[in-house]
Amino acid sequence: LLVLIPGHASSQEHPSLTITKEGVVNIQRELGELPLFDVSLEQVKVQVDAEISSGIDVPIPKDYSGGYTHERHKLNYLTMQKAGLLYQVLDDEKYAIYVRDMLMQYADMYPTLSLHPKERSYARGKLFWQCLNDANWLVYTSQAYDCIYEWLSKKQRQDLEINLFRPFADFLSTGNPKFFNRIHNHSTWGNAAVGMIGLVMDDDELVQKALYGLPDDNIEPNAKDNDGGFIKTENGKSGFLANLDEPFSPDGYYTEGPYYQRYAMYPFLIFAQSLHNARPELGIFEFKDSVLLKSVNTLLQLTDKNGDFFALNDAQKGMSYQTSSLVTAVDLSYYYGGKDTSLLHIAEQQGKVILSDAGMEVAKGVNQNTSRPFKRKSMQFSDGANGKQGGLSVLRSKDESLTLVFKYTAQGLSHGHYDKLSYSLYEQGNEVVQDYGMVRYVNIEQKGGGNYLKENNTWAKQTIAHNTLVKDETSHFQGTYEIGSKYHSNLYFFDASNSKVQIISAVESNAYTDTQMHRTMAMIEEETYGKPFVFDILRVNSQKPAKYDLPLHYLGQPIQFGFDYQATATLEPLGTANGYQHIFLEGKGQFRKKSNATFSWMHQNHFYTLTTIVSQNEQFLLGRLGANDPQYNLRRDPVIIHRKEKTKDALFVSIMEPHGSYSPVTEMAKNAKSNIEHIEIIYNNKDYIGVQIKGKNWLDKIFILANTENDKSKKHRLTINGKLYEWVGPYTYQNKK
Amino acid sequence: LLVLIPGHASSQEHPSLTITKEGVVNIQRELGELPLFDVSLEQVKVQVDAEISSGIDVPIPKDYSGGYTHERHKLNYLTMQKAGLLYQVLDDEKYAIYVRDMLMQYADMYPTLSLHPKERSYARGKLFWQCLNDANWLVYTSQAYDCIYEWLSKKQRQDLEINLFRPFADFLSTGNPKFFNRIHNHSTWGNAAVGMIGLVMDDDELVQKALYGLPDDNIEPNAKDNDGGFIKTENGKSGFLANLDEPFSPDGYYTEGPYYQRYAMYPFLIFAQSLHNARPELGIFEFKDSVLLKSVNTLLQLTDKNGDFFALNDAQKGMSYQTSSLVTAVDLSYYYGGKDTSLLHIAEQQGKVILSDAGMEVAKGVNQNTSRPFKRKSMQFSDGANGKQGGLSVLRSKDESLTLVFKYTAQGLSHGHYDKLSYSLYEQGNEVVQDYGMVRYVNIEQKGGGNYLKENNTWAKQTIAHNTLVKDETSHFQGTYEIGSKYHSNLYFFDASNSKVQIISAVESNAYTDTQMHRTMAMIEEETYGKPFVFDILRVNSQKPAKYDLPLHYLGQPIQFGFDYQATATLEPLGTANGYQHIFLEGKGQFRKKSNATFSWMHQNHFYTLTTIVSQNEQFLLGRLGANDPQYNLRRDPVIIHRKEKTKDALFVSIMEPHGSYSPVTEMAKNAKSNIEHIEIIYNNKDYIGVQIKGKNWLDKIFILANTENDKSKKHRLTINGKLYEWVGPYTYQNKK
Ligand SMILES: [Ca+2]
Ligand SMILES: [Ca+2]
Numbered sequence A, B: 001l002l003v004l005i006p007g008h009a010s011s012q013e014h015p016s017l018t019i020t021k022e023g024v025v026n027i028q029r030e031l032g033e034l035p036l037f038d039v040s041l042e043q044v045k046v047q048v049d050a051e052i053s054s055g056i057d058v059p060i061p062k063d064y065s066g067g068y069t070h071e072r073h074k075l076n077y078l079t080m081q082k083a084g085l086l087y088q089v090l091d092d093e094k095y096a097i098y099v100r101d102m103l104m105q106y107a108d109m110y111p112t113l114s115l116h117p118k119e120r121s122y123a124r125g126k127l128f129w130q131c132l133n134d135a136n137w138l139v140y141t142s143q144a145y146d147c148i149y150e151w152l153s154k155k156q157r158q159d160l161e162i163n164l165f166r167p168f169a170d171f172l173s174t175g176n177p178k179f180f181n182r183i184h185n186h187s188t189w190g191n192a193a194v195g196m197i198g199l200v201m202d203d204d205e206l207v208q209k210a211l212y213g214l215p216d217d218n219i220e221p222n223a224k225d226n227d228g229g230f231i232k233t234e235n236g237k238s239g240f241l242a243n244l245d246e247p248f249s250p251d252g253y254y255t256e257g258p259y260y261q262r263y264a265m266y267p268f269l270i271f272a273q274s275l276h277n278a279r280p281e282l283g284i285f286e287f288k289d290s291v292l293l294k295s296v297n298t299l300l301q302l303t304d305k306n307g308d309f310f311a312l313n314d315a316q317k318g319m320s321y322q323t324s325s326l327v328t329a330v331d332l333s334y335y336y337g338g339k340d341t342s343l344l345h346i347a348e349q350q351g352k353v354i355l356s357d358a359g360m361e362v363a364k365g366v367n368q369n370t371s372r373p374f375k376r377k378s379m380q381f382s383d384g385a386n387g388k389q390g391g392l393s394v395l396r397s398k399d400e401s402l403t404l405v406f407k408y409t410a411q412g413l414s415h416g417h418y419d420k421l422s423y424s425l426y427e428q429g430n431e432v433v434q435d436y437g438m439v440r441y442v443n444i445e446q447k448g449g450g451n452y453l454k455e456n457n458t459w460a461k462q463t464i465a466h467n468t469l470v471k472d473e474t475s476h477f478q479g480t481y482e483i484g485s486k487y488h489s490n491l492y493f494f495d496a497s498n499s500k501v502q503i504i505s506a507v508e509s510n511a512y513t514d515t516q517m518h519r520t521m522a523m524i525e526e527e528t529y530g531k532p533f534v535f536d537i538l539r540v541n542s543q544k545p546a547k548y549d550l551p552l553h554y555l556g557q558p559i560q561f562g563f564d565y566q567a568t569a570t571l572e573p574l575g576t577a578n579g580y581q582h583i584f585l586e587g588k589g590q591f592r593k594k595s596n597a598t599f600s601w602m603h604q605n606h607f608y609t610l611t612t613i614v615s616q617n618e619q620f621l622l623g624r625l626g627a628n629d630p631q632y633n634l635r636r637d638p639v640i641i642h643r644k645e646k647t648k649d650a651l652f653v654s655i656m657e658p659h660g661s662y663s664p665v666t667e668m669a670k671n672a673k674s675n676i677e678h679i680e681i682i683y684n685n686k687d688y689i690g691v692q693i694k695g696k697n698w699l700d701k702i703f704i705l706a707n708t709e710n711d712k713s714k715k716h717r718l719t720i721n722g723k724l725y726e727w728v729g730p731y732t733y734q735n736k737k
């Protein structure tokens, strides 16, 4: 464990947060030699010079995000941080003057400000409508102050610290314990802000608060924030180190998911780097088995083939490792994490580096041509502070052409969705079977001020919005955060050691009362089929008969339905609550006997087929998003739902198969039809499930899953239809006898 | 006019169609020197070698397109043509052997074949379900035969000609006059096929038929094809020269539109090239003021910024100048059309050249680095054989960032749509306001055998599927081809000389009885607005009150509605016929007074706003495609319809404005809101319309259109609200006084 040296009192030199005196000397020596660094420097210079020539504006705070004063203060802190670095690197006083003059205007205004006039936040800021943005401001501005600290007179520093920085830090910490003293990305920003300005001012009280939180915060145990998340966690810890300890699993998975991780990474890393430079004795990068650097690799692994983050929990699609906080993350991870040359490959794609010692080393590595391809792999990531709260698995085919993301995590704090054992599927960089993401148009003011829209709760978080089981048209944990937060799914087994059959299996026992869900998904490669297919067994055991819905949120245009259905002439909502109220029913197929139902579609010029085992009276419902959405907050995406009614124990078995492509230029369709001919359950009891898979080129296989024995070394013997099958481990995939 | 030298009887050398003996010598000298040629050669070699090693298969014809025998025969002719060229260029006998052996199998089978078993076509083929594909086969195979002609023994040639080629050519011509003897892209293929094999065999009777058609065909005057198109045209001409004369306007616009033009280009050019080589005295490339070479440039101009053809009439989206027939077109156009070096730029993007003298010259040009950017321009293309049947206009902003395509053509033969005065809008390479295109999944067998689907008639061709006026819920010309074919719209004026205000104006008087539609669209650039906007005036004069609908087929996600509307809880079709049966009504806004209605949406991370003048009792209908489409043949695209009821004369005035962009990576929205503040009709009588346009940055303009005087030199004086406006020409756009 870390021990902070009490009463630390160095006469610290500046700059010492993200750039050091020594670093500046090194950088200046290399200027003009490293194209990636020079380009990055030039970009920053162009931006800052443009701002300098358009003049300083520090308006009275007034607007929500998207509005002028919000965007202006945001631009101000971003520009000050850059100007500070330019002053150091280029040694040109005009940048220091710009930062100083702007800071002085803030120091004049700040003491006059009461709370921001907009009242929506659980923790209103002063410059912005929420403390979170005030903390953003201070994280960036601390760096600017650090860069011009020695250039300022003592008098100027006193003025800034007394009128601006110290009260600013106090407001964010003791002034706003609900914001500052919790385990949440908001607090991470708050902690970093207070800690970083504390480091610049050499104010150890602030640094202590930043690292360990407020000793006494008087927050009610059940208080919640705007997103409906709890303020307090059970163990009651807070501060930066607790925030680092708690939401990151030992595998570096951040419990809110990659979209929020990339947002949180910046304060984590930038404050860590500052601590590394200014308080090296803390050994921050080694904390919790180097979890911070590990988490950067995890975040990069949680991207599709063109670098977009998987849309887990609340997440806006299209966010990618091109985002600026990932430039910082990649550069620092390279510099402090052993110079992994595959990171250089990503830095090249980012096309820029940060202006610091770390960025310079990256530029040097790129210049020396040492980059090697960044490889995405099949991986399993545990969730929870100690890695014991379920997890996330990613299965990838060769060349990353097919990617399956399988989620059996904990709730994921207030940004979590009710999506136990759900999955999404990507081909190349494209979603094929989607997680909807969030319902929010970030920074598009016309759409509810750019904030979360109510359909985020009524649709995006609901279970029916995900590719997993819904029981009786209700969401997991009754769609209740308090309940969901108590539980997590459990890994049954994960095995990616055999590239021909990569497999993940997990169990969820709490999403519905007296109901166990056990889902196993395998990515199976049959060489003659060109592309691998995904085999999916979802086994449900319940105490009482119920209605089960298993949606498939495919993207694209239906091509062929291998079953009869009635299209609906008039579209009505499929239900009234829990997300069902947003789905229009476009058609319904009812099955008369046990058979296979198939459904083919085309997306981005690729063909896909779902083959599912259906029984008498089961239904396929064809749905379209958009009901009860008068504001068009939702996309009009399609869904197909497999429904089993009045069923106690249910078994959903299907194959999801990418199998071809189309070119609108050559107008040729390749492998437009499925390779799978028939799947059938040939064994099913409490111990084993056996499924026969027949397909083109005389494929005749059997897949057997052991339902209750996940020991990988355990030997099994099972006779099915008079034939003996023997294997080792929780499953076998072999030729049918 | 052309005169064919009667009784032409050279002892012709071979090859002489697409490659010449002299060309072969030149090519062989340059091998290894021209990367683009070498790459192209290698690609072809790899394909052919693979086919040679997998062996010859000439199956008994059985399937529709997408099925095995269809695709196999298609692959066969494509491979033979390539193998023939490889034999010439590489002088390797194995390619000649491959072609010979395959041809011999065809010669064995052909005499045994009766009509293809599939009965859908108006002109069934023998190898394929329609003569069209048989003609494709012969166009390609003639080239292969030409390449190995001299290598074969006389006996072998006799065998092939007696059993295969001559009966094949007779079947396509005298055997199928409805297919061969008309003005249609089908016939162009037929003519080229017969003519090319005639050239190889030096069979002048066939060449004559190809050029001038069958003298007597016994076709009933009102006979139609599968698409509902007439077989006979009025003047009764036929043959290749008539097909070249008739559907191409003097500007090189092909009346069926670019999608079919790119398909027809191949037989036009390849037969023309063959004639150029084998019958140079014809001067085929000079025919009709060099219309054939001109048409290549026209076709290239009818592409969006990434080379996709505009989706006019029946057209599959995504077809682009990357298609192989355009490689031929670009190479031949370069070689025979004065070596326009901007064509080299396209050849570079195509990444390959044809294996011929022309391809080699292109490769040489690219190698010498003489390519310059291909510039798309604002242009006007006349329609009709003599250029007097309306036309098509394309308005483009600087850098081609915004493209408006405005259609005032003739019907466009059987592939035409009922879309008088309709338009589509592109930003960069993306459609923003779309023409639906066609309802057909070409070569995707599961979708109706890859053929036109019935929704092509019930939706895609109907007027409501286009961005133009619908009167009383009926399509132009009652959606009747016979009527539509008699008429065309008329140009009022076109002026792209002023890059700040580019403008097109046209009149349609026959689409509806006793109704005149006059539409004027201007692309206006106001520098401070960043992007230009489109100003649209549609003036309708009718004898009787009617219901008018003006749809906007926008693509993307609604962002903001600047008017009140009721969303529909249950979706019902908007109508029962003429395309309306396919639109679900999602919502309705009814206006209480004269005002502006605005609608903003986002597409591909760009923002757009429509600002429209509305009056009391007018409606906006929010619609979604998909009603009465049980097979999901249609995309679920949105539409917004401006409706005026019980109106005799109507004036639709609006501004379509691209004005911003969004990045999901930086999460920044730029210019997310419209620049236009208010538009108002301030003058309106039979002679003039005056519209005031107010916008950000104190913009206050007036646009005045002269309704009946299109003389560009005519002076106008008009007093509006006590202010005198003076200008020259049919319109003025100036500061409001
Ligand atoms: Ca992607
Ligand atoms: Ca046709």
Ligand SMILES: [Ca+2]
Residues within 6 Å of the ligand: B304, B305, B306, B307, B308, B429, B430, B431
């Ligand atoms: Ca395009």
Ligand SMILES: [Mg+2]
Residues within 6 Å of the ligand: A304, A308, A309, A317, A318, A429, A431
């Ligand atoms: Mg993505």
Ligand SMILES: [Mg+2]
Residues within 6 Å of the ligand: A311, A312, A313, A314, A417, A419, A435, A436, A437, A460, A461, A466
């Ligand atoms: Mg989700």
Ligand SMILES: [Mg+2]
Residues within 6 Å of the ligand: B304, B308, B309, B317, B318, B429, B431
């Ligand atoms: Mg396109």
Ligand SMILES: [Mg+2]
Residues within 6 Å of the ligand: B311, B312, B313, B314, B417, B419, B435, B436, B437, B460, B461, B466
């Ligand atoms: Mg159309």
